[in-house]
Amino acid sequence: MIFWVLLLPFAGALAALLVRNMRPLALLISIATTLAFVILLLYDMEAAPLIVLGRIISLNSTIRLHLAISTALLIPGVLASWQLPEGSLSWPLTLLGLGFLTASLAFENPTIATLLLLAGLITMVVVTVVPERRGSEIVAMRAMVVLMLAGMAALGGAWLLEGQTTVGLREASAASMFMLWLYLLLMGAFPFFIWQAPTVRTSSLPGKILFAALVPQVVLLHLLTTQTTLMAPIEQLMPILLLNAGIASFAVGCLGALVQQSLSGLLAYVAIAEMGFVLMGLGTDTLASRSAAIMHLVYRSLAVVAIAVGIRVLTESFGDDQLQSVRGAFRQAPLTVLGVLLAGLSLSGWPPMAGFVTRFSLYRAIAVESLPWAVTLLVLGLGPMAAFVRYAMTAMRIVPLPGTRREKLLPAIVVLMLGGLLLLLGLSPQPLTYLPRHLLEPMLGL
Amino acid sequence: MPLDLAQDPKVYQVTVTLLIVTALFVLKDRQLLMVPLLIQYVLVASLLSQQIQSPVFVIRVMLGLAISAIGLITARRTERTMARVRQASVSEIGSPPPHSEGMSTTFRILTLSLAVLLAFGLWNSYRLPLPSAGLMLASYWLAFVGLGLVLVNTEPLQIGLGLLVFVSGFAAAYLVYQPSLLVIALFGMVEISLALAVIYLGEAWLDLFAREAERA
Numbered sequence: 001m002i003f004w005v006l007l008l009p010f011a012g013a014l015a016a017l018l019v020r021n022m023r024p025l026a027l028l029i030s031i032a033t034t035l036a037f038v039i040l041l042l043y044d045m046e047a048a049p050l051i052v053l054g055r056i057i058s059l060n061s062t063i064r065l066h067l068a069i070s071t072a073l074l075i076p077g078v079l080a081s082w083q084l085p086e087g088s089l090s091w092p093l094t095l096l097g098l099g100f101l102t103a104s105l106a107f108e109n110p111t112i113a114t115l116l117l118l119a120g121l122i123t124m125v126v127v128t129v130v131p132e133r134r135g136s137e138i139v140a141m142r143a144m145v146v147l148m149l150a151g152m153a154a155l156g157g158a159w160l161l162e163g164q165t166t167v168g169l170r171e172a173s174a175a176s177m178f179m180l181w182l183y184l185l186l187m188g189a190f191p192f193f194i195w196q197a198p199t200v201r202t203s204s205l206p207g208k209i210l211f212a213a214l215v216p217q218v219v220l221l222h223l224l225t226t227q228t229t230l231m232a233p234i235e236q237l238m239p240i241l242l243l244n245a246g247i248a249s250f251a252v253g254c255l256g257a258l259v260q261q262s263l264s265g266l267l268a269y270v271a272i273a274e275m276g277f278v279l280m281g282l283g284t285d286t287l288a289s290r291s292a293a294i295m296h297l298v299y300r301s302l303a304v305v306a307i308a309v310g311i312r313v314l315t316e317s318f319g320d321d322q323l324q325s326v327r328g329a330f331r332q333a334p335l336t337v338l339g340v341l342l343a344g345l346s347l348s349g350w351p352p353m354a355g356f357v358t359r360f361s362l363y364r365a366i367a368v369e370s371l372p373w374a375v376t377l378l379v380l381g382l383g384p385m386a387a388f389v390r391y392a393m394t395a396m397r398i399v400p401l402p403g404t405r406r407e408k409l410l411p412a413i414v415v416l417m418l419g420g421l422l423l424l425l426g427l428s429p430q431p432l433t434y435l436p437r438h439l440l441e442p443m444l445g446l
Numbered sequence: 447m448p449l450d451l452a453q454d455p456k457v458y459q460v461t462v463t464l465l466i467v468t469a470l471f472v473l474k475d476r477q478l479l480m481v482p483l484l485i486q487y488v489l490v491a492s493l494l495s496q497q498i499q500s501p502v503f504v505i506r507v508m509l510g511l512a513i514s515a516i517g518l519i520t521a522r523r524t525e526r527t528m529a530r531v532r533q534a535s536v537s538e539i540g541s542p543p544p545h546s547e548g549m550s551t552t553f554r555i556l557t558l559s560l561a562v563l564l565a566f567g568l569w570n571s572y573r574l575p576l577p578s579a580g581l582m583l584a585s586y587w588l589a590f591v592g593l594g595l596v597l598v599n600t601e602p603l604q605i606g607l608g609l610l611v612f613v614s615g616f617a618a619a620y621l622v623y624q625p626s627l628l629v630i631a632l633f634g635m636v637e638i639s640l641a642l643a644v645i646y647l648g649e650a651w652l653d654l655f656a657r658e659a660e661r662a
Contacts, residue, residue: 053628089646111624115632122639129650134658137650141602144643148609152616159623 001047002059005040006106008033009099016092023085030078030091034071037098041068057106063225067102069298070217073305074098076418077209080309080411084316090127090206097123097210101218110158110179110230117222118151121186124215128199128207136202146185146195154182161230172233179230180241186219188212188272189279190248197256200268208264208308212271213301220278220297243283247377249276254383263311263321263340263391267304270347270384274300274355280377281362289365296358299422303343303355306418309411310340317405323391328399333407335416337395342419344388346426349381354425460580463489464587468562471595471611472554476521479607484514486588486611490618493581498625506617509634513610513641520603520645524652531659549598561594562587574619581618588615602651606644613637 012033019025041064049058059067078091100120104113125144130136157178160171181192188196188211200212223231231238253273260266278300281293311321313336318325330337342353349359359381367374463485470482487510495503549557565586576582588611595608617637621630 055628111629112632115629115636118636119632119639122636122643126643126646129647131650131653134654137602137647137654141605141644141647144640144647145596145605145609148613148640152613152620155616155620159620 001040001044002050002057002106005037005047005059006057006099006103008037008040009095009102012037013092013095013099016095017089020088020092023088024082026088026091027078027081030095031075033095034074034078038068038071041065041071055112056108058108059102059106060225063105063221066221067105067218070214070221070301071098073209073213073217073301074206076305076309076414077205079414080205080312083408083410084205084312086204086206087129087131090204093123093127094206094210097121097127098214101215105218105222105225108229110161110226111155113222114151114154114158114179114182118147118155121147121151121215124207124210125199127210128203130202130204133202136204139198139202143195143199150182150185150192153178157182158230176231176234179226180223180234180238183219183223184245187216187275187279188249189245189275190252193249193252193272196272197265197268200271201262201264203264205308205312208267208311209305212267212308213304216271216275217297217301220275224282239283239285241283242279246276246279246281246283247373249273250280250377251276251380254380257387258383260387261323263307263314263323263326266344266384266387266391267307267311270344270387271300271304273381273384274303274347277359277362280366281358284362284365284369286365289362292358292361292365296355296362299346299354299358299425302418302422303347306343306415306422307340307347309418310336310343310415313407313411313415314340317407323394326391326395328397329395331398332405333412335409335412336407337392339412339415339417339419341388341392341395342423343415344391345385346419346422348385348388350385352423352426354422354429356426357429456578456580457583460489460493460584464584465562468558468587468591471591472551472558474551476524476603477518479604480514480518480521483517483607483610484510486614487511487513490584490588490614493578493584493618494621497577497581497622498630502621502625502630505630505634509637512638516641516645517603517607520648520652524601524603524648527652527656531656534659549600554598557594557598558591561590565590576619576622581622585615585619588612588618591615601648603644603648606640606648610637610641610644613640 016029045061097120104116107113157175160175185192256269281289346353346355467482491506592612
């Protein structure tokens with residue numbers, strides 16, 4: 001069964017690539033592959049590992065579930081592409097990258113896992129390029145440089161970790177730090193976030209979904225599931241490192257979001273801030289805060305995807321996503337504006353959205369440790385909230401809108417549905433507790 | 447104790463080859479840049495094959511040929527497009543287009559010289575536990591020169607070239623400790639993916655540049 005899980009994204013990518021000039025067919029194949037992949041991942045959660053040439057290949061139930069959630073994030077993007085075309089290579093390369101990412105999670109050997117992760121990242125960086133937009137290819141190239149430098153350091157770390165019994169504790173700790181740096185870099189966490197904000201800002205829709213939602217989620221998953229193996233030399237240090245990286249990322253993201261003049265920039269920095277919040281929750285290291293952090297990660301990803309699709313719709317209708325350009329956008333794109341607003345408020349932790357529930361739990365957990373810090377973080381958290389309120393006020397102004405087009409209906413409905421889902425989850429999170437045990441435990445079992 | 451180049455003929459040969467490769471990297475002609483790219487792949491392949499008992503020479507040389515070949519196609523197209531744009535700009539407004547062709551030759555020479563000095567200094571003072579001094583020198587040299595090329599260039603194709611050289615330098619040291627065929631193959635796959643990505647980004651940049659030049 002695991003063989004089919006690993007094969008499917010590659011097969012889907014190849015099929016979509018072959019028919020890339022027949023856009024409807026390519027999109028159908030992409031959606032079908034994504035759905036089938038999600039179903040396959042959830043079908044046999046306790047599949048036995050595969051042994052190939054002496055290498056163990058396995059995906060445990062926790063990884064499968066979170067990977068399924070991450071993959072499902074692609075579906076809204078593909079649906080939106082029905083009426084908002086992306087580059088012909090975007091979705092085939094996204095599936096290819098997903099295949100490499102999955103394979104990297106399946107191999108226990110750290111060197112092979114890192115090489116596969118690198119291959120996936122290279123593929124995904126190419127997806128970020130928007131052919132008509134000046135500068136996106138330069139930003140992509142810079143991101144590639146950063147990722148390859150970090151990747152080579154991680155390969156060195158992986159090699160040292162494989163020889164843990166022969167190297168000293170100092171070398172093993174250094175190796176684990178190299179791996180941790182790669183993970184923090186990929187999550188856009190402080191101090192390695194600098195490459196991520198411009199990449200997400202200039203990226204295509206699939207690129208935004210990949211680098212703001214899917215990759216950080218999968219990488220965090222990788223980090224948490226290797227805590228007792230790759231991270232063993234620094235396991236005691238991990239909560240402190242995650243907490244500090246989380247606080248710094250949150251601060252930088254919140255302050256950065258305040259000064260953004262475009263929705264893409266706002267999304268990039270809020271995504272960094274919220275990933276910081278997740279890391280804080282994991283670093284606080286209580287059961288309640290870890291569970292809240294994992295749920296917050298899922299809500300964050302949903303909101304990011306909604307906003308990313310919304311940005312694409314608004315760019316199509318108004319030319320770009322600068323705040324000046326979306327003045328009065330509510331008249332031409334009411335569903336999109338509303339959906340983006342709901343998702344943005346969830347990301348900012350505004351009640352009664354889904355993000356508020358988990359954020360409140362984490363604030364409480366942090367307040368137990370240190371009340372001044374909790375208050376500071378609360379104040380910082382107002383930054384993204386203010387930015388989204390500013391967006392809402394700009395979009396809802398009554399101004400003449402020459403030369404604009406109405407929103408495309410299907411993607412607008414997708415955005416609104418995702419925003420509505422976040423509102424629903426916030427109003428009544430109880431349905432989550434009715435999830436089957438074999439799904440709920442792996443979900444929170446990190 | 448610093449290693450003496452004159453006493454070790456292999457190190458001397460490697461140094462001379464690396465000097466030639468670095469000198470060729472100073473050139474601005476994108477097509478000619480594929481020559482030192484290929485040479486450094488062959489050099490690394492031959493150095494590695496002396497340490498690893500596997501068909502690494504064939505794999506690395508074929509990898510180098512493939513990457514250089516696909517790079518040459520894009521480089522050729524880039525040169526033609528740039529020449530056409532330059533000609534059109536000179537005939538219309540009497541001067542070349544404002545697009546920067548990267549840093550000046552002097553700056554490139556200075557940066558790459560600095561990179562070589564850093565590599566040499568590190569090779570003398572901090573030895574990696576590698577079985578061959580020549581391999582260690584090649585690893586440091588190519589890694590630093592690759593980083594230097596990333597810094598001095600402004601186009602995706604040339605930045606990508608620097609990145610490929612850096613990765614090749616890393617591979618020179620890394621694959622000695624990871625001689626498994628699977629790792630060598632996967633590393634090669636990463637390099638091919640990187641090369642294809644660089645080509646794609648280079649082509650995207652070129653298409654945009656050509657369109658903007660036509661509009662201007």
